[in-house]
Amino acid sequence: MASQIIQTAVPRLFSGIQPTGALHLGNYLGAVQRWVQVVQTGHLAGQHFATPQDRLFSVVDLHALTLPQDPARLRRHILDMTASLLACGLDAERCILFQQSDVSAHAELAWLLSCFCNMPRLSRLTQFREKSAHLTEVPLGLFAYPVLQSADVLLYRTTHVPVGEDNLQNLHITAQITKSWHHRLGPFWPEPQPLVLAGPAARLKSLRQPTKKMSKSDVNPKSCIFLDDTPDQVLTKCRKAVTDSISEVSYDPENRPGVSNLVTIHGALTGLSPTDICQRVQGQDTGQYKLIVAQALNDHLQPIQERKAHLLQHPKHIQQVLDHGAAQAREIAAPNLLALKRILGLKS
Structure with a gap:
């Protein structure tokens, strides 16, 4: 049954962005414009994502907590980032746009996956070394955030992940976790493939x-x-x-x-x-x-x-977009998480 699940996986895309301040031009030209492209056309880098349920985008607020955040400011940033994405042309009726923490299965799956990943592998990641270099105390969340990234992707049985060249290393962790799971418990997930956002505009300079x-x-x-x-x-x-x-x-x-x-x-x-x-x-x-x-x-x-200015004058609408997106995301996530729990022996 599990191998059949892999063979019948339809193309599905997932990508996320942290709500840690305003979008800059590199974010916009390198990533968000590509998201808008796939939402408008259903195509990205030669792949076809047929329905809105196959195009998932998340404001990944749990990732923002890997470093200290002011709660009131974080809440404003979540709404501001959502408004920015909508203003850039991300049509929430043609994709699923949601707030990561509104789908608790992300955190639950991250714990399950952490049992299939080892500490030396995480400690070698370039981004972890760079971000922790100047910290006297390194939060566990900062160390383990690639596992949460893997959960973000695998929860929806994602087949493709738009990613910059400097983030490929984190997707390798997802591939390694997937292989470890399949080796111990049998095949379940399709292995997510990177859609590398290449070209000069994908890496604007200072x-x-x-x-x-x-x-x-x-x-x-x-x-x-x-x-x-x-x-x-x-x-x-x-x-x-x-x-x-x-x-x-x-x-x-x-x-x-x-x-x-x-x-x-x-x-x-x-x-x-x-x-x-x-x-x-x-x-x-x-x-x-x-x-x-x-x-x-x-x-x-x-x-x-x-x-964006118009959207921010209607914060209830922004929240409704996020709530609707989270409900759609939970519909996809719930049966996948249940199947995983049954494989692990947590459910009968």
Whole structure:
């Protein structure tokens, strides 16, 4: 029966995002736009996800607890992140959008899976080492969060996970847990396959240090464009973006990472290729080009900001979206968790 379950698994996608502050441009272009694509078309990276029940997206608030959070601020961030996703075009009627902690099976399955994963394997993960390096006391949740990530994916018998190249290591943990389970108890899950979000837009660079990835945790506030930035803030950040001493605009990520990062942003917003962009701005220096990029950003962000502002005026609607999504997620999760408990001997 279990092997039959694997063979008849339909394509299903799961992805999540932490509610730890405003979306930045890297999140948006690298991940959220891809989510919107699959919701609108049913397709992503050559895979077809036929129904709304096959496209699951979660505001993963339990993951946010791996580091200290102010409760009131976390609650605001959950609603704010949901509003941002909806404003970016994630249609909740064509997918399942929910708050992770509203589906208790995530935490329950994480405990079950933790019994199939060993500590040395978790301790070798790059993200754990980086995040724990400056902590005097490391929370158990931070150490074990890849197991919860595995539960997020396996709970819905997910077949595909959109993932950035820097997060592939965590999905390997899911694959290892799956193999360990199958070895001890027989096959149950399809092994989730990564849909690697590749390309320059999937890894935007810092505006101030263009050899590093754009990150909201950067200490320099001018390094990152947030979707909530005002037009003046966008303009200032673009003007201050580090380029080089060459005035001409060209696309050469290896030798000219700063200006190439601006070209990547411009292209992702307009659909133009780097070659087209460089031809169109021929004769203009990088200072003038920064103003063009800032205008393209503000033109793109304005309708998103307007939709988000409208949504935040109706927090009950945002909560209704999350509640409805959680109910749909629980319908999928419950029979899967029950089947797992029966396999483990917890249920007859």
